[in-house]
Amino acid sequence: MTEEDWLAQRFEEHRGHLRAVAYRMLGSLTEADDAVQEAWLLLSRSDTTGVANLGGWLTTVVGRVCLHMLRARRSRDEQPLGVHMPDPVVNRSDGTDPESQALLADSVGLALLVVLEMLTPDERLAFVLHDMFAVPFEEIAPMVGRTPAAARQLASRARRRVQGEAPPPDADVGRQREVVNAFFAAARQGDFDALVAVLDPDVVLRADGGTMRPHSNVLLRGARAVAAQALMFARLTPYVRPALINGAAGVVVAPHGRPYSVMAFTVNAGKIVTIDALSDPERLRNLDLAVLDD
Secondary structure, three states: OOHHHHHHHHHHHHHHHHHHHHHHHHOOHHHHHHHHHHHHHHHHOOOOOOOOOHHHHHHHHHHHHHHHHHHHHHHOOOOOOOOOOOOOOEEEOOOOOHHHHHHOOOOOOHHHHHHHHOOOHHHHHHHHHHHHOOOOHHHHHHHHOOOHHHHHHHHHHHHHHHHHHOOOOOOOHHHHHHHHHHHHHHHHHOOHHHHHHHEEEEEEEEEEOOOOOHHHOEEEEOHHHHHHHHHHOHHHHHHEEEEEEOOEEEEEEOHHHOOOEEEEEEEEOOEEEEEEEEOOHHHHHOOOOHHHOO
16 A cells, blocks of 8 residues: 555545534535545645644644635625525435434534524634534634634634524424424414414524525514414425434425425424525535435
């Protein structure tokens, strides 16, 4: 085995972890793969003879690559107007494939990724690397050009926002599914009061239709407003197919087998607290919707 082959083998051992880091940093599966590939190119050109912890070294490399990508988005003014939904990870409702399990090892829900999109690049890096992957602030600080204490403050600000806007889902996915099923049953029956009953009073609905469906770009707050919106789309309830969206109960809406929307639900204390929907036709075409296969 050549030295390059040995290095490639070591890199492959860490690929799943690195993709998980990049997905949380970027919210895009394609960009996450690009960041991981960039990390490999940097590794192949670097002298790592003095690196004792290759996994840790690669984590910081991917973190730097993702930070540069996030900053480039801002400098090019690529921040989307209105609601932007990160790429969802969609699986059959009866389980996830091994690759998805690695990607979602610490249950990163779509609602959490939406909140991460609202952070500054530096805040997102500090929070993701420290809170999700236990990277010390002493290693994060040079990446953002700050002291360890300042890096800690970045993560603290991000943490407060996440805790305020992305509550953790109930652990029992089966119970989540019961609540989601009750939501669609109420919508199908046109029962406004039953809809309100399964929604948290402060529920948030975010929908991203992209440029092709601008009428579907929605941000609503409050149970009554969200229930009214659900009744407007009750005609689509016969085409709802259960799925796991980022490891939590969700659905793919597919009239006549054609994906119209992916909907992720956060169920907390038995109530729906967030609904995150992607109905951008262009982005839906790029998703792996194996859940639709018979």
